[in-house]
Amino acid sequence: MTAQKIADFTVKPTLIGEKVVLRPFVAEDVAALRVLLNDRELLRLTGSAHDRAAEPAPADPERDEQFRRWRNAQPDRLDLAVADRATGHCVGEIVLNEWDAANRSCNFRIALAAAGRDRGLGTEAVRIVVGYGFEQLALHRISLEVYAFNPRARHVYEKAGFVAEGVMREALRFGDGWVDATVMSILSHEWSRHRGRP
């Protein structure tokens, strides 16, 4: 029997790619993360809003700072800032959460501000964190949900090796309509085979 690595989510690593640095949140990131929370398009794409007129939650620097510290301290999830390596500035967040230790599975999510999108940062960040999840946290399965109105995200996930496994029909109400969500996943033995380049 091969020795199984124990997942240690208390470690908050700094992971360096060509275009991004993924790292724990620092105090300066709070303002950058507020930009995300005020981005109506991002709120739509992540299913955090139910119509285009939805008002972002009001800014509360003290609560945002508390949340930043909380995220860096959690022993059962990994939240990292996505920093643009060219500037060092935080342009988004990337998360492995809903850890199920018995089944060695996690949920995955990523969100980048407009300034960080469509420049290859997301693709690289997804590959880095998924690789970390399998190779350092000993996960077996990483899954996510993507809405039908978000073909860019779906394309990025497919490029990194996520496989569509089913549709949650009309899972989101948006405006006067209903939007399907596709469940996608990637498994450790798939990762071993292609390492994010299927």
Ligand SMILES: CC(C)(COP(=O)(O)OP(=O)(O)OC[C@H]1O[C@@H](n2cnc3c(N)ncnc32)[C@H](O)[C@@H]1OP(=O)(O)O)[C@@H](O)C(=O)NCCC(=O)NCCS
């Ligand atoms: C989804 C997200 C993480 C992708 O990261 P990104 O840095 O913008 O993406 P990249 O630049 O690495 O790659 C984008 C890819 O999508 C493609 N693309 C862009 N718009 C597209 C569209 N409308 N339909 C299909 N593919 C599209 C690009 O051509 C590129 O693919 P290629 O490299 O094969 O040419 C980022 O855009 C984001 O955070 N968006 C807002 C929040 C969000 O949608 N989060 C995901 C919720 S499930």
